Amino acid sequence: MILKELSMLTTSSPDIRPLNLTFDDLKSLNYLHAALSESMRLFPPVPISSRSTVDDDILPDGTYVRKGWFVDYSVYAMGRMESLWGCDCREFKPERWLNDNGVYQQAYDPFGYLVFNGGLRLCMGKDLAYFQMKLVAVAVMHEFEIEVVGGGGTPERMVDPPYSLSLLLNMKNGLPVRVKKRQVAPVMLQELRMEI
Ligand code: HEM
Numbered sequence: 001m002i003l004k005e006l007s008m009l010t011t012s013s014p015d016i017r018p019l020n021l022t023f024d025d026l027k028s029l030n031y032l033h034a035a036l037s038e039s040m041r042l043f044p045p046v047p048i049s050s051r052s053t054v055d056d057d058i059l060p061d062g063t064y065v066r067k068g069w070f071v072d073y074s075v076y077a078m079g080r081m082e083s084l085w086g087c088d089c090r091e092f093k094p095e096r097w098l099n100d101n102g103v104y105q106q107a108y109d110p111f112g113y114l115v116f117n118g119g120l121r122l123c124m125g126k127d128l129a130y131f132q133m134k135l136v137a138v139a140v141m142h143e144f145e146i147e148v149v150g151g152g153g154t155p156e157r158m159v160d161p162p163y164s165l166s167l168l169l170n171m172k173n174g175l176p177v178r179v180k181k182r183q184v185a186p187v188m189l190q191e192l193r194m195e196i
């Protein structure tokens with residue numbers, strides 16, 4: 001699906017010329033945006049977070065916390081909760097982020113998706129991060145064919161390489177892939193006159 005979406009940008013650019021992209025082109029990649037959100041739901045780059053209380057308090061569910069206590073929450077576990085995502089919560093399904101017209105929509109409950117935290121402490125680089133991820137994904141997919149080595153699963157089944165838990169979520173042994181260079185010119189970002 002991502003390649004199909006990408007091909008809509010490439011039809012006007014023969015392979016020998018650079019693929020000229022604008023910010024609006026990147027914005028229009030709804031399926032890629034959804035696939036990134038879905039990847040981070042299952043594999044959040046910041047998998048666990050912690051807060052300490054400045055005073056005695058009572059959490060919305062009635063849990064009592066004393067001054068100086070730590071309250072941790074697992075973004076990784078939240079991304080796999082049936083109560084938040086439904087019975088297909090363990091499936092990789094970018095469509096859950098798209099409305100009937102295929103346009104990206106935010107998660108129903110923004111506090112159920114804390115990949116970039118939420119509320120007043122929402123990550124200030126969120127939009128920039130999506131922009132960078134989309135740009136890199138487009139550039140790589142345009143120029144290379146990538147095949148996961150060792151059977152990474154089918155589109156219906158979630159690819160689940162082993163991860164090691166730390167402050168950031170790292171793949172334990174990396175993800176071996178076979179890379180084949182395609183005979184195409186590189187991607188250019190028009191506004192920045194930048195070759196990716
Ligand atoms: C996929 C990429 C990224 C992820 C998953 C991410 C995630 C997060 C998370 C979870 C927090 C909350 C930390 C906390 O309060 O415990 C945060 C805060 C923040 N992030 Fe990001 N981030 C990403 C990229 C970026 C980028 C590219 C920038 C800047 C260029 C950025 C700038 C910030 C800043 C300034 C805060 C502090 C916001 C505040 O506390 O008011 N982040 N990010």
